[in-house]
């Protein structure tokens with residue numbers, strides 16, 4: 208027997224013993240037969256003791272056990288159960304306590320599942336999330352936020368925001384949300400190593416049901432890609448305008464001279480007209496290239512697939528390809544396997560012409576240019592190799608960008624728009640192929656287009 212109630216039982220028995228002892232002493236002065244008296248008192252004492260024990264077992268012990276079970280449940284041990292079935296009252300009590308424990312188990316399980324779902328959701332959000340209380344202490348930062356801004360959860364949680372969130376815009380956003388108790392939106396730049404990242408931050412107050420602000424929630428979206436696209440669009444417009452300006456200025460200048468009436472010098476007139484023709488040709492090529500790119504990029508662009516025979520295709524292109532090579536005194540060789548593959552014939556023609564033209568343009572006289580088409584590992588490979596000026600390593604990743612030229616002046620002189628490789632890359636991508644470039648300055652360049660056969 209343990210616990211407070213068992214002590215009560217013991218104290219009752221001790222009390223009863225003392226009462227019986229005192230009663231025995233008093234009665235012994237009136238009674239002569241002491242042995243009889245002791246026997247009677249003994250029987251009385253034991254009878255009352257048995258009564259006490261019975262009352263204890265039937266009424267006090269169940270309450271003690273029920274109380275212990277409730278204490279355990281209160282501590283969070285929802286598996287604690289109470290079984291006492293000696294009388295209907297206890298039976299009902301135990302049933303109710305056990306039912307309560309079972310419901311609490313269910314409830315805590317659901318709560319656990321919900322909190323796990325919520326934390327999974329918060330941690331897997333594509334945006335950074337920060338939660339602050341009304342005094343500015345951070346209560347939660349999600350995984351994305353830590354990925355973007357570094358440090359660990361411990362560094363943030365429990366700290367005042369202005370001690371750990373270093374960015375000025377983040378701090379200002381929080382202050383404004385506290386001040387105006389409304390939503391605040393802003394953008395800012397953040398450096399991750401040497402990389403620039405752009406973020407959109409939105410802050411909102413957390414208001415409780417009595418309309419009292421309880422904190423701030425911040426959501427940070429990474430808008431770097433969007434910014435890049437925006438700057439690419441701006442660059443593109445600037446580049447196109449720039450590319451158009453030079454030939455147009457030239458056309459305007461020469462036609463003005465002609466309009467001024469200086470038409471007697473036949474040689475000069477024909478020279479000016481030649482320049483005007485040449486420059487308008489350049490504008491036409493540029494516009495055709497731009498249209499080509501925009502068609503390739505449009506959402507409803509569809510490839511027109513043909514069965515192409517590599518030998519026949521190259522055969523048909525030979526006059527166009529060899530003409531320039533001969534003029535530049537470059538040896539042009541082809542090595543084409545007799546293979547068939549499925550692709551958009553016009554686009555593949557454009558790829559070959561662009562690549563061979565580049566090779567011829569950037570290879571000095573008496574150099575070599577070769578075109579190979581062969582099948583390897585279920586891929587059709589178109590390889591154009593030259594012994595020309597090559598491309599420095601630092602420029603290699605950029606040559607597929609629109610308008611990018613390694614040597615600006617030289618490339619423009621060759622009549623190029625700087626869009627050729629961008630178009631080639633697009634065509635290869637819409638064919639789900641891959642383009643590889645290997646080049647060394649002053650040694651030569653090899654560009655390989657790999658297409659699924």
Ligand SMILES: Nc1ncnc2c1ncn2[C@@H]1O[C@H](COP(=O)(O)OP(=O)(O)OP(=O)(O)O)[C@@H](O)[C@H]1O
Nearest residue numbers: 565566569597612613618623624625626627628652
């Ligand atoms: N085979 C090559 N050898 C050396 N440099 C090359 C070669 N091919 C391309 N380049 C470099 O890459 C740049 C981009 O090539 P791209 O074909 O896109 O433009 P382009 O030749 O200047 O003009 P176009 O649009 O008329 O082809 C070129 O300006 C040149 O500097």
Ligand SMILES: [Mg+2]
Nearest residue numbers: 565623627628
């Ligand atoms: Mg080119």
